[in-house]
Amino acid sequence: MPDSINSKDPSGDLSAKDPAEKPQVIIKDLWKIFGRDPKRVLKKELRNLSKEEVQKKTGCIIGMRNVNLTIEKGQFYILMGLSGSGKSTLIRNIIRLVNPTSGSIEINGQNVTKMSQENLLQFRRKTFGMVFQHYGLLPHLTVLDNAAYGLKVKGLPKGERYAKAMQTLETVGLKGWEDYYPGSLSGGMQQRVGLARALANDPEILLMDEPFSGLDPLIRRQMQDELVELQEKLKKTIIFVTHDLHEALKLGDRIAIMRNGEVVQEGTPEEIVTQPADDYVQEFVRDASPAKVLTAGSIMEAPKVLLYAWEGPKTALTLLRSEKRNAAFVVDKSHKLLGVTRADRLEKLLEKEERPKNIPSELIKQVSTVTEETILEDMFAIISENPYPVPVTDEKGKFKGIVTTDQIFESIAPLEGENHD
Ligand SMILES: Nc1ncnc2c1ncn2[C@@H]1O[C@H](COP(=O)(O)OP(=O)(O)OP(=O)(O)O)[C@@H](O)[C@H]1O
Numbered sequence: 534m535p536d537s538i539n540s541k542d543p544s545g546d547l548s549a550k551d552p553a554e555k556p557q558v559i560i561k562d563l564w565k566i567f568g569r570d571p572k573r574v575l576k577k578e579l580r581n582l583s584k585e586e587v588q589k590k591t592g593c594i595i596g597m598r599n600v601n602l603t604i605e606k607g608q609f610y611i612l613m614g615l616s617g618s619g620k621s622t623l624i625r626n627i628i629r630l631v632n633p634t635s636g637s638i639e640i641n642g643q644n645v646t647k648m649s650q651e652n653l654l655q656f657r658r659k660t661f662g663m664v665f666q667h668y669g670l671l672p673h674l675t676v677l678d679n680a681a682y683g684l685k686v687k688g689l690p691k692g693e694r695y696a697k698a699m700q701t702l703e704t705v706g707l708k709g710w711e712d713y714y715p716g717s718l719s720g721g722m723q724q725r726v727g728l729a730r731a732l733a734n735d736p737e738i739l740l741m742d743e744p745f746s747g748l749d750p751l752i753r754r755q756m757q758d759e760l761v762e763l764q765e766k767l768k769k770t771i772i773f774v775t776h777d778l779h780e781a782l783k784l785g786d787r788i789a790i791m792r793n794g795e796v797v798q799e800g801t802p803e804e805i806v807t808q809p810a811d812d813y814v815q816e817f818v819r820d821a822s823p824a825k826v827l828t829a830g831s832i833m834e835a836p837k838v839l840l841y842a843w844e845g846p847k848t849a850l851t852l853l854r855s856e857k858r859n860a861a862f863v864v865d866k867s868h869k870l871l872g873v874t875r876a877d878r879l880e881k882l883l884e885k886e887e888r889p890k891n892i893p894s895e896l897i898k899q900v901s902t903v904t905e906e907t908i909l910e911d912m913f914a915i916i917s918e919n920p921y922p923v924p925v926t927d928e929k930g931k932f933k934g935i936v937t938t939d940q941i942f943e944s945i946a947p948l949e950g951e952n953h954d
């Protein structure tokens with residue numbers, strides 16, 4: 534396919550997946566109430582009261598209210614929400630550092646809420662890697678020992694754990710730093726050690742609670758880029774907490790927005806930005822640029838004229854003229870895009886004595902294409918260099934539709950226009 538630009542897959546479906554496969558994480562009706570006798574809050578007369586009212590009446594704090602979520606294997610899943618909205622509580626419940634008050638958590642088909650303490654420890658070590666905002670490194674241990682720490686706890690022999698830790702340190706770009714102590718590393722590097730430690734165990738699920746919040750903006754962006762690259766290779770399931778919308782949009786396949794312990798909206802970055810469920814979500818996304826989330830597939834349309842390569846040049850010209858077009862895309866019999874042809878060129882051809890039966894290939898100019906998943910921001914370069922609409926094709930090069938410059942700007946403008954009070 535010529536010059537195709539591929540962006541991240543908004544469905545998060547990065548690997549070929551058995552459609553019958555169950556989601557890796559299934560959270561059902563999950564409540565966490567902090568305080569004395571928390572179960573009483575679940576009773577009919579209390580459960581529908583607001584968080585403040587419950588606190589006033591009972592002294593109990595609602596950490597999570599009736600959360601329902603499913604997370605697929607390999608998905609980059611974002612939890613967002615204001616401080617105190619329950620993001621960390623949800624993460625802690627998933628690994629059962631905190632026990633839910635009611636509801637269930639199923640991971641890889643196993644009900645974690647019912648697991649015995651002994652099984653839980655093993656399950657936690659095997660399944661999860663954790664990275665938190667405060668790196669949680671042990672200052673008296675070297676970078677290598679820190680990275681190998683989880684493996685030591687797991688009981689792996691020294692040679693093996695060092696070999697694995699060296700490997701993950703290399704993965705996160707810290708080769709050569711093994712013998713230093715955390716104190717001599719920058720924040721970004723310390724967080725890389727945290728990430729290496731989480732990855733050393735080769736966990737299926739990475740839990741990351743605001744891992745980049747303590748970093749300077751530039752380092753933070755760099756870490757995000759590296760995580761995107763790493764995830765491309767590792768394809769872990771990642772549950773990632775952030776306050777930062779742009780971080781969420783850049784990293785996430787799906788986003789859940791929490792308020793007062795509840796999930797108020799869940800969807801792809803595009804859905805969240807273009808259809809915020811209420812004012813709270815709207816407030817979160819007001820600074821979002823639709824260009825970063827809207828995809829070509831969501832705004833493409835059918836062209837007024839589409840030419841078929843086997844049509845004669847005269848037919849093609851008549852079609853173009855009847856729709857007052859100067860150019861149109863041409864496809865072959867399998868609907869594969871061949872390129873664009875122009876009316877003035879066809880006219881010239883028809884002035885010649887010998888007319889070809891089909892539109893000749895010299896008159897079909899190859900053009901840059903995008904796929905349905907390409908985000909609008911990645912199309913700016915193409916529309917600036919190209920007088921034609923941008924054709925959208927699938928991975929086999931089959932023509933799907935077109936996106937015009939006007940459509941791009943129209944779909945960006947209305948939302949940005951709302952960005953004032
Ligand atoms: N151990 C606890 N005891 C009592 N209340 C708690 C406890 N842990 C959390 N909470 C309460 O549960 C609610 C959710 O807290 P949580 O830490 O999950 O929020 P968060 O979304 O992670 O916030 P932040 O963005 O500030 O980290 C808050 O009201 C908090 O006060």
Ligand SMILES: [Mg+2]
Nearest residue numbers: 620621622742
């Ligand atoms: Mg938190």
